[in-house]
Amino acid sequence: MPLAQELPPPSGHTSGPSFSLVSTWIKDCQTSHEECAQLVPVGPRKFRRILDIGQGDTETIRLAKAEEVPIEADYMTLSHCWGNTEILKLTADNYESMRREIALNGLPKTFKDAIDIARNLGCRFVWIDSLCILQNSVEDWRSQAAVMGEIYQGSVCNLAATAARDGHDGMLMHVQRNPAYIERLHVHVPDIGQLSFEDIGRR
Numbered sequence: 001m002p003l004a005q006e007l008p009p010p011s012g013h014t015s016g017p018s019f020s021l022v023s024t025w026i027k028d029c030q031t032s033h034e035e036c037a038q039l040v041p042v043g044p045r046k047f048r049r050i051l052d053i054g055q056g057d058t059e060t061i062r063l064a065k066a067e068e069v070p071i072e073a074d075y076m077t078l079s080h081c082w083g084n085t086e087i088l089k090l091t092a093d094n095y096e097s098m099r100r101e102i103a104l105n106g107l108p109k110t111f112k113d114a115i116d117i118a119r120n121l122g123c124r125f126v127w128i129d130s131l132c133i134l135q136n137s138v139e140d141w142r143s144q145a146a147v148m149g150e151i152y153q154g155s156v157c158n159l160a161a162t163a164a165r166d167g168h169d170g171m172l173m174h175v176q177r178n179p180a181y182i183e184r185l186h187v188h189v190p191d192i193g194q195l196s197f198e199d200i201g202r203r
Contacts, residue, residue: 019117019120019121022121023121023122026121026156026157030156039153040153040154041150041153041154044066045066045069045154046144046147046150046151046154047066047127047132047144047147047151048065048066048132048133048140048143048144049063049064049065049066049090049132049133050063050064050066050069050075050125050126050127050132051063051064051102051115051125051126051127051128051131051132052064052068052069052124052125053115053118053119053124053125053126054124055119055124056119057119059103059104059105060101060102060103060104061101061102061104061115062098062099062100062101062102063090063095063098063099063102063131063132064125069125073124073125074123074125074155074156075123075124075125075126075127075154075155075156076114076117076118076121076123076125076126076127076155076156076157076158076159077126077127077128077151077152077155077157077158077159078110078111078114078126078127078128078129078158078159078160078161079152079158079159079160079161079162080110080111080114080128080160080161080164080167081161081164081165081166081167082130082166082167083164083165083166083167083168084166085108085166085167085168087108087111087130087166087167087168088102088106088107088108088111088130088131089130089131089135090130090131090132090133090134090135091134091135091136092134092136092137093136095134098131102131108166108167108168109167109168109169109170110161110164110166110167110168110169110170110171111128111131111167112170113161113170113171113172114126114128114159114161114171116172117159117171117172118159121157123156123157126159127151127155129144129148132144133145159171
């Protein structure tokens with residue numbers, strides 16, 4: 001029998017020890033990685049709005065304005081595939097109601113999973129493009145799209161739903177990861193100094 005089949009199944013990736021380990025990684029990055037600290041944008045936050053997911057297991061969240069977020073507060077971002085299914089979006093029509101509250105049971109599974117992960121990691125604020133940018137405002141899209149890189153760069157952690165085809169697949173699907181299938185990948189990166197856009201175009 002192959003070794004991979006003899007090994008015990010890995011522990012759940014949504015368990016307390018898993019979140020504790022990830023929290024340790026994030027804290028270590030914030031306190032020990034000088035390069036990471038230099039990449040965090042300084043000055044006012046670039047997002048206009050963000051989701052205040054509260055603390056604990058409340059069944060509602062709300063859309064907060066940037067000025068309502070404490071300057072020292074961490075936030076997370078979500079990278080996700082919209083897909084071809086309909087998902088809740090922020091528009092001028094539902095803006096005021098989303099400022100008051102957003103019911104978790106009305107969100108697609110990927111969003112709910114991201115909120116669950118952020119809460120377990122002790123983070124109160126999450127930025128999701130479809131819920132934080134006015135989807136029927138050209139001006140808002142142009143403004144926020146221009147600084148989207150800085151929004152992601154300023155987050156303490158980007159949650160990436162890489163296996164989800166759309167917002168309804170979720171992030172916490174069961175994926176078997178067996179150490180026997182993991183191989184070390186060696187990548188040689190030559191020291192070519194700082195490239196300019198002109199250099200890249202000539203390569």
